Amino acid sequence: METRIGIFLCNCGGGMKNIDFDAVAEKVARMPGVTCVNLVSHLCLDEGREKMIASIREENLDRVIVAACSPEFKEHIFRQALEDAGLNGHLLAMANIREQCSWAHEGDVTEKAVELIKMATNRARLLQPLERKELPVNREVLVIGGGFSAIDTALHLSRLGLRTTLLEKEAVLGTGTGEWQSLHGFDNSSMTAAVEGDRNIDVLASARMTAAEGTIGDFTVTITREGEEISRKYGAIVLATGFRTELAPTSTLKLRTQAEPISGISIVSQEQLFHMLHNSIVEAKPRTIGFMFDFSDENSRFPTLTTLNNALAAKNKWGSEIYIFCKNVKVDSEGAEKLYREARECGVVFLKCETTPRMSMDNGRVAVEARDVFLGEDTVIACDLLVAEELLLPIAGTETLSSLLNIRLDSRGFYQDENVHLYPVASEKKGVFVIGWCRGNLDMGRVLTDISSVVMSVHGLLSSGKILVEVERVKVDPQKCVACLTCIRVCPHGAIQLVRVDGDKEVAGISDLACDACGICSAICPAKAIKFQGYRDEEILAQIEAIGES
Amino acid sequence: MNGCIVAFCCEHSAYPAADLAGRLRLHYPESLRVIRVPCAGRVDVIHILKAFENGASAVLVLGCEDGACHHITGNTRAKERVKYCNMLLKEVEVDGRPVAMFNLSPNTPHKFVRAVNEITKIIKESGR
Amino acid sequence: MIIAERKPMEEIKQAMAPYKKVLVAGCGTCVTVCWVGGEKEVEILASQLRLARSAEGNEIVTLEATVERQCEKEMVTELKDKVAEVEAVLSLACGAGVQTMAELFEDKPIFPAVNTTFIGMPEKEGLWVEMCGACGDCFLDRTGGICPIVRCAKGLLNGPCGGTRKGGKCEIDPEKDCAWVLIYRRLEKQGRLDLMREYNPPKNFRAVKRPGRIQAVKI
Incomplete structure (x- = not known):
């Protein structure tokens, strides 16, 4: 049966001055299979849609071309109009003559608009209806x-x-x-x-x-x-x-890391410090505390927060001198900027270093040697307590x-x-x-x-x-599938499995529920057995063939 | 289609970027013809070769930014395919027909225009 | 399965130079699975040929067809009409497919577009490795299911050669595993290391009489 194509041109209420719509209408009407061409000023408004629905019914159209704005905005509205007129919504093709034609160029673009409509029409001829159906889902x-x-x-x-x-x-x-x-x-x-x-x-x-x-x-x-x-x-x-944390690997760390740092002089983790501050009785208050972070992992949003919190707590509780060695302080999380300011105000010293500081043991204290980029010189600070850098790991x-x-x-x-x-x-x-x-x-x-x-x-x-799914939007032709497993290996959504058809032949089968319609499988299939409705090779190539036809 | 540039645009990134370019009236050569695809990974070698057979002067494959592909691997596959395509064209000594892949996000219309301009420049330089 | 690889384009182009109309014929079995001769590759090669020839100003017409198995006469017969239309056939099947085609259509020159390389398996998406040398005298039972004839660079029946690199890599190609290290580890897992001490006598490669011919028991 001859296809009956209806073309709806929308001039967006005069928003596309560099297209001569009458000339477009005249030219596209001459394409084979085109039953009617309608020029509407606001196709997306109620009056436009009603006109469209009426025309689809009257002319008994089976393919609809909408030449208007970008499909990104109104495609769903026009699809619905098709459905309302009793036509499958997937028999619609859009020509983006507004954003990607009229508005993108300065001079007269009537010819380009005609060509875009031809591309859409060529594709529309090949479009096939796509059914939707509801599948039950488990609610747990x-x-x-x-x-x-x-x-x-x-x-x-x-x-x-x-x-x-x-x-x-x-x-x-x-x-x-x-x-x-x-x-x-x-x-x-x-x-x-x-x-x-x-x-x-x-x-x-x-x-x-x-x-x-x-x-x-x-x-x-x-x-x-x-x-x-x-x-x-x-x-x-x-x-x-x-997640879990682990102390950043440094050879000197192994020397004195203690599981239960009660004595107060050691290298500890943030969590151990927290316990020292809140739960344990510390015999000797550490006079100098060093913190290290942001050397092994740039993504130090969380270490910044813990360091600032713990540094402030230690300052308040013990009155210790606090030195923070770091590459960068990440203050983009909520409240971090305020914490940082508070820390500076109460005397916490930040040393910005480009390389990981060297550490050595010095009479039971940890000597941290670092080069501060602002001071431009090496600094050695002996800490009673060093809060080591932690790695955040899965x-x-x-x-x-x-x-x-x-x-x-x-x-x-x-x-x-x-x-x-x-x-x-x-x-x-x-x-x-x-x-x-x-x-x-x-x-x-x-x-x-x-x-x-x-x-x-x-x-x-x-x-x-x-859940509403499109049935067989991407489909494997079991006759053509050679079960090479390529699609199963490449599907980014894990939507393809081997299934048995015709009794026992094993071929690739795509789950309508899991498929996210990317088309990677259909592009890679060496047997060309996978068809993606709306983006089949034929439909893509038909658009290419329309370019420069006139 | 003498001298047209065919651009396969991913509907998650390049297509909306092209729309935005239009809305911002960022102009680019009229010879561009956009084909909307669900993912750059849908673009196949044959689509590119057939575009050239039809007389296109260049082909662009435009997908999401590295590491931000809506379909995880679509953009990296597209990049590989573009490379493969260049190899196939070189094999048959059909030169001066550039195929290029660019990564962009939906809110970067300037990148879209830059990609079109860049490929236009390459075509001009090769004298086609 | 049989693994093949596309011939250099230059060779294909030269072979096609005298012709104006050719059939590009793919095979839907092994070579489809290893991405060299299925419907998709047929399409690409045909397009490449057309582009090359139109750039030379000497257009070529290509017909395209892919049959399920080009090594089966019954299936290749389907191409009869298309073959009649063209001057030559460019086959993307393995050597067996090309010969089947040549036998069926004796009056037409049939050109192979691929080199049939080995019997192998996919290691991962898009990478095929040789697994079997089709020697006709299988002794995989003695080597933990790993064939040193094709997987050892030297094809040693008794190994390793003594040149194994650190990490169990081959001295000839550090990218590849030493097959004999793999064999050792496999046998170790099975508690059959005594097999390493046993001598494997030289193989009788005459086990396959050329040309090979196997008659299955009629049922």
């Missing part, structure tokens, strides 16, 4: 971790009516929150108590995830607890596994979890967020989220933002119990 959420972000996420989700399981590898919740406590004085017992009283939250302690399969809305997870295997189903998985088991869930780690071994600017808490796998410390170095404000965005995302995804 698995949160892995037992720290602040994990617990808070579970509490929020529970309030929104989503059942949540907290999976903690330790015997009790909140064991790894030491640094948080030292920094923000928060008490985890009230949170753990809230969890205990919440019937929507199930706590699995001393347990680990040992297998996971499935896709968004339908994950099957195997949990091992005390040698016993439990299988459970979840709609979404949130990773909030936190917790043990991060690699195992990442390979079980098939999500990537970044260069430092933390979970890679999908897009740091646009979708910070999403992982590359739909339905798996990473929040808080386990995705890198954050501060409290950022962790709270993470928690709220993951709660919103998960709620949006699962609350209705169903």
